[in-house]
Amino acid sequence: MASVQITNVRKVYKRDTQEIPVLDGISLEIAKGDFVALMGPSGSGKTTLLNLIGGIDQPTSGDIVVNGEAIAKLSGRPLAAWRARNIGFIFQLYNLIPVLTALQNVELPLLLVRMSGKERKQRAQTALELVGLADRLGHFPRQLSGGQEQRVAIARAIVSDPTVLLADEPTGDLDRKSGEEILALLERLNREFSKTIVMVTHDPHAAERAQRALHLDKGVLSN
Amino acid sequence: MAIPISYNLRNLFQRPVSTLTTMVGFGLTVMIFIGALALASGFKAALKKSGSPDNAIVVRKGADSEISSGLSREATDIIRGGPEVATTPDGHGLTSADVVVLTNQPRLGQPGYSNLTVRGIDPSSLALRDQVRITDGRMFAPGSDEIIVGRRIAPRFAHCALGDKMRFGPRDFTVVGHFEAAGSSFESEVWGDNAVLMPVFRGEVFESVTFRMKDPGRFEQVRKTLEADPRLGVDVHRESDWYTQQAGVLATVIGIMGFFITLIMAVGAVFGAMNTMFAAVGSRTREIAVLQILGFSPFSVMVSFMIESLFLALMGGALGCLMALPINGIVTSTTNFTSFSEVAFAFRITWVGIAIGLIFAAGMGLAGGFLPSLAAASRPLAKSVREL
Amino acid sequence: MNLLSLVFVNLFRNPLRTLLTMASIAVALFLFCALGGVLDTLGDAVKFGSESRLATRNAISLVFPMPLSYRDKIAAVPGIRRIAVQNWFGGRDPVNPHEFFAQFAVDPENFFPMYRNELKIVAGSPPQAEVALPADLDPKLAAFMAEQTGCVVNDELLRRMKWTLGQTIHLDGTIYPGSWPFTIRAVFHSATPSFGGNTMLFHFKYLEQNGMGGHGFAGVYKLELENPDHAADIARQVDALFENSSAATHTETERAFAAGFVSMYGNIPFVLRLIGLAVVFAILLVAANTMVMAVRERTSEVGVLKTLGFADGTVFTIVLLEAAVITLGGGILGSVGAKLLIDRSHFNAGGALPPMTVHWSSVRAGIVVAAVIGAASGLIPAWQSARLRIVDALRRVD
Secondary structure: OEEEEEEEEEEEEEEOOEEEEEEEEEEEEEEOOOEEEEEOOOOOOHHHHHHHHOOOOOOOEEEEEEOOEEHHHOOHHHHHHHHHHHEEEEOOOOOOOOOOOHHHHHHHHHHHOOOOHHHHHHHHHHHHHHOOOHHHOOOOHHHOOHHHHHHHHHHHHHOOOOOEEEEEOOOOOOOHHHHHHHHHHHHHHHHHHOOEEEEEOOOHHHHHOOOEEEEEEOOEEEO | OOOOHHHHHHHHHHOHHHHHHHHHHHHHHHHHHHHHHHHHHHHHHHHHOOOOOOEEEEEEOOOOOHHHOOEEHHHHHHHHOOOOEOEOOOOOEOEEEEEEEEEEEEEOOOOOEEEEEEEEEOHHHHHHOOOOEEEEEOOOOOOOOEEEEEOOOHHHEOOOOOOOEEEEOOEEEEEEEEEEOOOOHHHHEEEEEHHHHHHHOOOOEEOEEEEEEOOHHHHHHHHHHHHHOOOOOEEEEEHHHHHHHHHHHHHHHHHHHHHHHHHHHHHHHHHHHHHHHHHHHHHOHHHHHHHHHHOOOHHHHHHHHHHHHHHHHHHHHHHHHHHHHHHOOOEEEEEEOOOOEEEEEEOOOOHHHHHHHHHHHHHHHHHHHHHHHHHHHHOOHHHHHHOO | OOHHHHHHHHHHHOHHHHHHHHHHHHHHHHHHHHHHHHHHHHHHHHHOOOOOEEEEEEOOOOOOOEEOOHHHHHHOOOOEEEEEEEEEOOEEOOOOOOOOOEEEEEOHHHHHHHOOOOEEEEEEOOOOOOOOOOOOOOHHHHHHHHOOOEEEEEHHHHHHHOOOOOOEEEEEEOOOOOEEEEEEEEEEEEOOOOOOOOEEEEEHHHHHHHHOOOOOEEOEEEEEEOOHHHHHHHHHHHHHHOOOOOOOEEEEEHHHHHHHHHHOOOOHHHHHHHHHHHHHHHHHHHHHHHHHHHHHHOHHHHHHHHHHOOOHHHHHHHHHHHHHHHHHHHHHHHHHHHHHHHHHHOOOHHHOOOOOOOOHHHHHHHHHHHHHHHHHHHHHHHHHHHHOOHHHHHHOOO
C-alpha cells in the first residue's frame, strides 16, 4: 500500500483579488519506505506540496491519503493529533524553540502523548543519541552549530516514531560538510528504520542521495 | 497536553526590559490599590475599636454625631441612674456623661487650623473605657484644669507636649499626660474633667452619656426603654456600632476615590500589558507555528500565552505589594465629615488586602493577555508556515 | 514625501502597537489631569470669598454659637456696611440619605443683597399676594419672603436631587431634631461653582422659632465692608468688643475662613501629587519600552536608509519624532479629554468635594509632561539608531 497517495490536487492562493494556482492537478504516489526528492525552481510549489502532505495546509480540490487517512477531510484537533502521530517535520531554518534545551526541544512532541516524565526523557535521549548528540543534551540552540541544530531538529522529528518524514531544504542553510552529515543521517533513517522521506531540495547533490526525484514546475509534475 | 510552563517563564526573561517595564506598570497600580484599601481599612479600624459592644451610648434623638447632640443635666441624671447600668464593686455606676466639643487649634508642621475634639469625662469613669492607658506623664487630677492628649493627635497640633498650655475660650489648660487607646479614635481627642470643662464651653449641656450595660445581651430592651421615655428624647446605640457608623461617609468617599484612581491606572496598565504581549506574540510567530505543527492545539497555544501574561501580572503584583508594605503603620489624619473633627489613623495593610491586590493583578493580566493570546492562536497555520 | 510623512508611515506600520501605546499614555495623562483637577477644585474653593467680606465666629470653634445681641454691637463698628447671620442647619434628606448638601438659615434681607454677585436668582414661584420687598432684593424672591418655611435652592442641587420649584421637601434635623418641612420657592445659580454649589438657604426666623425655642443665637456673622483695605483693622476691632465676654469672637476675611475648611483636607493634596508622580513615571516606562521595541525591529531598515544617504542626524530626528507623535497624541487626548469629561460630569465625590473642574493650566501641564516624556523615551532609541553602523544593521537577522 502506498504511504502517500495524491489524486488530482489543486491549490489556489488568493492574494487580494488575484487567484494564483500554485498546484494545478497533481497526482502522485509514494510507497512505504520510499525516499523521494522534490525538485524545482523557486515558486514552483514544492513547499506547498510538502505542506499538503503534512496536513499543514488544505488543498483547494483533490484527495490526499496518507497512511490510509484521507487528511483533506480532517481539520482542527483530529488533524493535529494525526499529524503528531504520523509526520515528522524538518525545516531549513531548524525552528527550534530558543528558550528550551536540546533535550527539552526533543521532548516537546512527546508531551502530546500519555507518558511519564521519566519515559519521555528516556526516549528523547535515545533520539539524540541516534543523531549523535548525546553529549549536548543540556545545550541551548544558540550554543549549537547549524549542523548540530539541524540534528536536534531531526531527533525531534523522529522521537514520536512517525512513519513519514517531510524535510524542506534541510541542508539549505548548512555548509558542505554539515550538509553531508545530515543527508547521511536521512539515508540511514530511510534504510535502517524504513522511514518514508519526502525531501524538498534545489541541490542536485542532495537529490542524488534519494531513491528517485520528482520535478515540479509551474505547478505540474514531471519525472 | 499542555505546553510546558517553563517555556513561558523563560520567554519572560528573554526580554527583560519589556518584562520589567510592564511589571512596574502593574506594580504601581497594585501599590496604589493596596494603599487605598489600607487607608480605608485603617480609618474604619480606628473607629471600630473606639467602642465596646458592652457599652451603650445615648445621644439626642436624630443626632448623627456627638457634636450635633445635646442632653440636659436632668436627662443625664435619669439615664445614669437607670437599672440597666452596671456598677463597680463599690456601688458607683460605670457611666460617664461627656461634654464633647470641637475647638479650633493651630496645627503643628502644617499651616492652618483644624478642629480638635475635646471630651470632658467623669474622671471616675476610666474603667468604662478600659483600652485607655497613659503612655507618658499622668492622668489629669479631678477638679483641676489639667488635660491629657491622645497620642495620635499629639504630634499634629501645637501645644500638645507635656507641660504645654492649651487655650479653650478664656482659660488655659495644662497638658499633663498622653494616652493611647488601642488605636481607636479616642487617640485623636483631648480629655479633661467634664465638671471643669462644662462651664468653659456650653453651660448645662452634655453631649452624650455612655454606660456599661449590666447585661449586654439585653441591649434591645435597654434601647427600647430609654427611647420610649418621654422625658428624654434620645437615641441609644451600642457604642461599637456608633463609632463604626461615624466612619461611614469618609470611608465611603475614600473608597470611591481610591476605586476611580485605581480603575484608571488599571486600564492604562492593561493597555501596556497588551502591548507587551502583542510584541511577544509578534516576535514568536515561527515558534507558535512550529508548536502547532508538532500537534499542540490552538487552544493550548492560547492558554500558554494567557499564562505568560498572568505570570507577568502576578510578578508585577508582588512587586506592588512589596512597594506598598512600607506605608503600613504610617499615621495620617484628615477631617471626618461626620464628626467634623480631625481623626488620626494608621494605614493598615491586611493579608486580605494583599490577596485582593494579587487577584486584581491577575485579573489585569488576564484582561491584557486575552487579545494577544487569541491572536496567537488564531493565526492560520498555513499562513505562518509559508514564512517558515 | 517628507520627513514627517516618513514618521507617520513608520507609525502605521504596526497600527495596533501605536494605538495601544497612545491609549495607555492617554489614560495615564487623564488620571494625571484628573488629580490636578482635584487640586484645582480645592484651590478654587479657597479663592472663594471676596476680600471685602469678613466672617465672625466663636473663638473656640465654629461649633459654638454667639448671642444675637452681638449683631447690633458689630454693626456699630465704623466701616461695616451690612451684617448678615448664617447658621448651619445640618439636615439630611431621608429620600436621598447619602447625598450630602449644605443648608443654612440666613436673614434674607441682608444675606441676598450681600451675595448679589455670587448668587443669581434664576427662578422664583409667583407670589400669592402682593408683598413689599426691600429695594435691593431680587423680585423673584417675593414668594420666598412671604413664606417662613420657604427655601431657596441651588440649580445644580435641584437637578441632582430631582426636586422642582414649588415642591415641599422634608429634612431630618441632626442638630435640631425632628422632620422639617421646606417649600422650594426660588432657585439660584452660583457664579462660582465652589460657593453655593451644594446649598439650600432658608429663613433664620424659622429655625429660631422651631429649633431654638424663640431665643435665637448666631452661628456665623458675615460682615460686608465699605473698604476692603480696612479688613484687618475692622476684624481686630470686632474681636476686641467681645474679648472678655463668655463668647469671645474670631474674625477673619471670608477667604481665610474658607481656606480654613480646605486645610481640613489635610494631607490629601500631598498624596494626590505623589500619585500623580507615580503615574508619570509609569507612563515614561511604557513609552520608552514601546520605542525600544519598535526600533529594535527596524534595525535593517535603518541600515538601508543610511545606505541611501540619510545622515545619522536625520535618522535620529525621525525616531525622536515618532516618539513625540505617540506621546503628544496620547497626551493631548488624555489631558483635554480629562477636562471635557470631568467638567461636564460635575463629579463631586458624593458631596465631599465641590463640583470638580479642571483648569486649562492643568491641561497644559499634562501636555507638557507628555512632550517631555516623548523626548525622554525617544532619546535612547534615537541615539542608538543614529549610532548604528550600516554593516551591523544589515547583518542583523532577527
